[in-house]
Amino acid sequence: MSSNIGPEAQAAYQKYLDANTIEEKIRRLEEYLSLIPKHKATEKIVALNKSRLAKLRREQEAQKTRTKSMGKLVSPFSIKREGLQLILISDYYSPGVGKTSLLNLLTGAAKEKIGKFTPLPEIGIYEYNKVRYQIVDMPSIMEGAASGIGNGKEIISQLRACDLICFCVDLSRNYKEQMDLLLKELTESHIRINIPPPPITIKKTGSNKIQVFYLTSEAKENDNIEGLTERIKEITSAGGIHNGIVKVFGKIELNHVVDTLNPSIAYKKAIILGTKGDLSLTKNTFYDLKDQYSEHFPLIIGTSVKKKEIPEDFGKIVLSFLKKMKVYTMNKGIVSSKPLLLDGNQPTIRDVAIKIHRSFLESFDHAIVIRKDARQEKKKVGLDYELNENDIIELHTK
Ligand SMILES: Nc1nc2c(ncn2[C@@H]2O[C@H](COP(=O)(O)OP(=O)(O)O)[C@@H](O)[C@H]2O)c(=O)[nH]1
Ligand SMILES: [Mg+2]
Numbered sequence: 001m002s003s004n005i006g007p008e009a010q011a012a013y014q015k016y017l018d019a020n021t022i023e024e025k026i027r028r029l030e031e032y033l034s035l036i037p038k039h040k041a042t043e044k045i046v047a048l049n050k051s052r053l054a055k056l057r058r059e060q061e062a063q064k065t066r067t068k069s070m071g072k073l074v075s076p077f078s079i080k081r082e083g084l085q086l087i088l089i090s091d092y093y094s095p096g097v098g099k100t101s102l103l104n105l106l107t108g109a110a111k112e113k114i115g116k117f118t119p120l121p122e123i124g125i126y127e128y129n130k131v132r133y134q135i136v137d138m139p140s141i142m143e144g145a146a147s148g149i150g151n152g153k154e155i156i157s158q159l160r161a162c163d164l165i166c167f168c169v170d171l172s173r174n175y176k177e178q179m180d181l182l183l184k185e186l187t188e189s190h191i192r193i194n195i196p197p198p199p200i201t202i203k204k205t206g207s208n209k210i211q212v213f214y215l216t217s218e219a220k221e222n223d224n225i226e227g228l229t230e231r232i233k234e235i236t237s238a239g240g241i242h243n244g245i246v247k248v249f250g251k252i253e254l255n256h257v258v259d260t261l262n263p264s265i266a267y268k269k270a271i272i273l274g275t276k277g278d279l280s281l282t283k284n285t286f287y288d289l290k291d292q293y294s295e296h297f298p299l300i301i302g303t304s305v306k307k308k309e310i311p312e313d314f315g316k317i318v319l320s321f322l323k324k325m326k327v328y329t330m331n332k333g334i335v336s337s338k339p340l341l342l343d344g345n346q347p348t349i350r351d352v353a354i355k356i357h358r359s360f361l362e363s364f365d366h367a368i369v370i371r372k373d374a375r376q377e378k379k380k381v382g383l384d385y386e387l388n389e390n391d392i393i394e395l396h397t398k
Contacts, residue, residue: 009035047254051239054262077154083132092140098275101305128315146188165270171282199250277304363397
């Protein structure tokens with residue numbers, strides 16, 4: 001035990017070692033962690049024990065689902081995905097924030113549910129430039145949702161899987177109260193908003209202990225890479241993985257290792273939709289909202305369903321916020337009617353091949369790209385060819 005840790009914390013640690021049940025172990029370990037002073041010298045021990053804690057929580061969750069899954073029905077909250085999934089959320093208040101109204105404006109669905117309490121998700125399809133967006137109007141999020149109040153668990157588990165969370169905020173009410181509640185419940189549910197996942201992956205293997213690879217020059221930039229490797233190994237092993245491959249793609253902190261080991265953490269993109277922008281004084285509220293949250297939320301949009309105001313190219317705005325690019329595939333000269341969405345800033349033919357089927361990558365010979373506004377409209381290209389929006393691509397295999 002490190003000398004940086006006081007006697008009170010040491011006693012708590014002993015109680016953790018003596019604990020008999022998972023619940024008690026979790027409680028004791030939390031207590032211990034709260035008693036460790038947080039600074040550079042204790043950083044490693046904190047990360048190590050957070051990792052232990054995450055492992056215990058996983059065991060506890062697994063135990064719970066085992067008990068629950070006996071005789072369980074399909075939940076009305078589990079939604080069959082179609083296209084890009086956008087979920088509208090808001091706090092619970094009467095009258096409502098305007099989620100169902102927005103759903104109806106975008107998709108035409110659920111008109112009869114406007115102004116009514118909706119205990120289950122309502123769903124509609126919004127289409128823009130041939131891209132389909134599934135809009136899900138979730139029941140309001142109540143205080144305590146993170147611990148299950150008001151179907152909180154079901155709602156949050158859907159949020160984990162969606163493409164975009166839309167925080168709906170009533171501009172005629174106190175916006176901070178609404179944002180605080182939503183951020184609190186999501187944070188407590190380990191949903192991280194608008195931050196990239198840490199540049200590290202950890203995969204379990206059958207044997208060979210834990211191996212750590214630094215795959216970029218940024219990842220290798222470290223004065224004490226041996227020390228870092230040792231710490232990563234310790235934390236990974238404390239998190240329950242004794243054989244595995246750790247890949248590091250950038251600059252990391254020990255906390256990143258802990259987070260990566262915790263499967264309950266989800267990294268989600270989110271925007272804010274201000275609602276009821278037609279009501280008096282909402283213009284100022286909207287500017288204040290933007291002022292206060294634009295650092296955390298790069299996209300904040302004002303709307304009014306009453307005046308039918310929402311950006312005409314809402315779909316395009318969402319697509320570019322999600323950094324997705326739309327291209328079309330072609331087969332035997334026939335262009336598919338449905339676009340293909342590619343991730344990232346500069347996708348290439350390789351991304352198209354992978355997206356369609358990995359086997360295309362192995363048997364790839366060349367691709368034909370048709371670009372409408374290019375001087376040479378039709379081009380024969382290789383895997384690294386960089387694509388533009390609306391390119392038409394035909395893959396040819398060997
Ligand atoms: N003035 C105004 N009222 C709105 C607007 N959008 C919704 N409402 C009203 O707000 C109330 C709640 O709307 P609803 O869509 O059911 O909210 P939800 O509970 O979040 O689904 C209804 O009476 C709507 O007519 C808007 O843009 N402007
Ligand atoms: Mg509603």
